[in-house]
Amino acid sequence: MASHLPRRVTGLVAATFTPLTEEGELNLSVIEPYINYLGKEQDVRNIFVNGTTGEGMSFSVEERKSLAAEWCLRAKGKMDYVIVHVGCLSLKDSMELAQHAGKVGADGIAVVSPSFFKPKTADALRLYLQKVASAAPTLPFYYYHIPTLTGVNLLASDVCKGIKKLIPSFSGVKFTGTDLMDFGLCVKYSQAEHLLLYGIDEQLLTSLVLGANGAVGSLYNYLGRHYNKLLVAFAEGDLDSARACQFNVQVFLAFASQYGFDVALNKQLMSDLSGLNLGPPRLPVIPCPSATVATIAEKCRQIFLQN
C-alpha cells in the first residue's frame, strides 16, 4: 500500500492575532495583507490560527469558521502550513470546527483541553482528543498543551503515551509550558515519530537543545526575522549568537512585562510595528493605553533594529 505521509511543519509558526473592527466585529479584510506581511517582512511561512493569541476561545463557532476559512483561503500559495485551533468547552463544537477545518483546507488542527469541566486523568483527556480527531481523521492532529491557561496540569508526556494507537492522525504537541523535564520526555518518547512545537518564545533556545522541531508563538508575528537568525545560529552550532538573540527577547519581554504584557498589549504592539490595523481585543480583554503601546514599540525598535 502506498504510504501517504502528511507534510511536516518545522521552523517558526506565527500564532496570529484576530483582526477586529473598532466595534469588535471580525475584520476579515486584514487577513490577506497580514499574510503578505508575515511572508515578506518576517520570512514566516506557517500560521496557527484561532489559538490563544488569536483569542479563539472568545469567538463563536460561526466566527471561528469564517476566520479559519479566510486564513486558509488567503494562505494558499503563500504559507507552507496552516494549523487551525479547534479547541472549545463543548466536544460537539470542537468536532464541528475540526470537520470544517478539513473542508476549508487546513493542513492540521490543534486542540486544547477543555478547561471548565477538566479531565482528571490523561486517559480522560486522550479519549476527548480522540473524539475530536475522529471528526477529521485525515488531518494531522496536534495536542495543545497550555496548563497555565487551561488549569489542566496533566503532564503532556503522560497524555502522549499510547496516543498514536488511539489517534492515527496524531502528529505532535504544541507545548506551551515551562516544565522542561516533561518537554524532554515528550521528545524522548516521540522517537522522532511526531513533532514537538514549543510555545514559550522567550525560552525557545532551551527547547531547541532538547529537540524541539519548531516553535509556535506570538512574537514570530513581528520578530520573525530576528528568530530566524536564532534558528540559523543554533543550526550552525553558533551558540553565542543564538544566546544573544534569545537574551534580546528576554530583555524586551522583561521591559514589556512591567506594563502588564498580555494579549491586548501584544496585539496593539503588532499593529504599531506592522502597520496593520488589527483593532482592539475582545472583551473581557481590555485594550492597553496607546501611550504604553508606543513606549514598548519604541523599546522593541531600539533593541531589534540595532541587532
Ligand SMILES: CC(=O)N[C@@H]([C@@H](O)[C@H](O)[C@H](O)CO)[C@@H](O)CC(=O)C(=O)O
Ligand atoms: C500564553 C501565550 O499567549 N503564549 C504564547 C506565546 O507566544 C507568548 O505570547 C510569548 O511566549 C510571550 O510570553 C503562545 O504560546 C500562544 C500560542 O501559540 C497561541 O496563540 O496559541
